[in-house]
Amino acid sequence: MDNPMSAATAAVDCSGAAAVDAQLAADLRTPLRPDAFALSDEAKIDAIAGHFREIMHVLGLDLTDDSLNGTPRRVAKMYVQEWFRGLNPQHRPDVRLFENRYQYQQMLVERDITLFSCCEHHFVPIIGKAHVAYLPGEHVVGLSKLNRVVQYYARRPQVQERLTRQIAEELKNALHTDNVAVLIEADHLCVMSRGVNDTSSSTLTAEYGGVFGQDQALRQEFLRLIGK
Numbered sequence: 001m002d003n004p005m006s007a008a009t010a011a012v013d014c015s016g017a018a019a020v021d022a023q024l025a026a027d028l029r030t031p032l033r034p035d036a037f038a039l040s041d042e043a044k045i046d047a048i049a050g051h052f053r054e055i056m057h058v059l060g061l062d063l064t065d066d067s068l069n070g071t072p073r074r075v076a077k078m079y080v081q082e083w084f085r086g087l088n089p090q091h092r093p094d095v096r097l098f099e100n101r102y103q104y105q106q107m108l109v110e111r112d113i114t115l116f117s118c119c120e121h122h123f124v125p126i127i128g129k130a131h132v133a134y135l136p137g138e139h140v141v142g143l144s145k146l147n148r149v150v151q152y153y154a155r156r157p158q159v160q161e162r163l164t165r166q167i168a169e170e171l172k173n174a175l176h177t178d179n180v181a182v183l184i185e186a187d188h189l190c191v192m193s194r195g196v197n198d199t200s201s202s203t204l205t206a207e208y209g210g211v212f213g214q215d216q217a218l219r220q221e222f223l224r225l226i227g228k
C-alpha cells in the first residue's frame with residue numbers, strides 16, 4: 001500500500017521545478033516550465049531518442065545502418081547527462097565558504113575557465129573561456145567552486161548575455177559580496193558554421209558588480225590580469 005506521506009513528498013519534489021533558479025532575479029532565470037522535472041532522466045532520454053530518430057528518418061537516413069543505429073540514444077544521453085545537465089537544480093554546486101584566515105584582501109582571479117555551452121537559438125555549441133574575479137571579505141571560497149558555478153550555468157541552452165549575468169549573480173549570493181567580475185569570451189558555432197559564416201569573430205560579455213563597477217583602476221587591473 002502506498003504511504004500517503006511519501007506520495008506527498010514525491011509530489012513536492014516533482015513540482016520543485018517552480019523553484020528552479022529561485023536564487024536569481026526573475027529576469028535572469030532560464031525559462032523552464034514548472035513541470036520541467038516531472039520525467040526522470042531515463043524517461044527523458046527515451047523520449048528524446050525517439051524524437052531524434054524521427055528527425056534522422058525525415059532527413060532520409062537509413063537507421064538500420066550500423067553506424068547510425070545508436071545515434072539517437074547517444075544524442076539523447078549527451079543532451080540530458082552532459083550538455084544540459086545544468087538545467088537540473090540537483091546539479092547546482094554547493095559553494096561553501098571558508099574563513100579568510102590569511103586576511104587576503106586583494107582581488108582573486110580565476111582565469112581561462114573552460115566554457116562549453118549551447119546556443120538556445122540554434123542548439124549548436126558555444127565554446128570559450130570565462131574569467132571570474134572577486135574581492136574577498138571575511139570569507140574565501142574553494143577555487144574549483146568558481147569553475148563549477150560557471151559549468152552549472154553553461155550546461156544549459158543559453159544566450160551569452162544571460163549566462164554572464166547568471167554566473168555573476170550566483171557568485172554575489174554565494175560569496176556574500178557584490179564585488180564580483182565576470183568576463184566571457186566565446187565562439188558561437190551558429191555564427192561560424194551558418195548564417196554569416198564568420199570564423200574569426202568572437203563575442204565578449206562582462207558583468208562588473210560592486211566596486212568593479214565603480215573603480216576603473218580595479219577593472220583595468222582585472223583586465224590586465226586576464227591578459228586583455
Ligand SMILES: [Zn+2]
Nearest residue numbers: 119121122190
Ligand atoms: Zn545561435
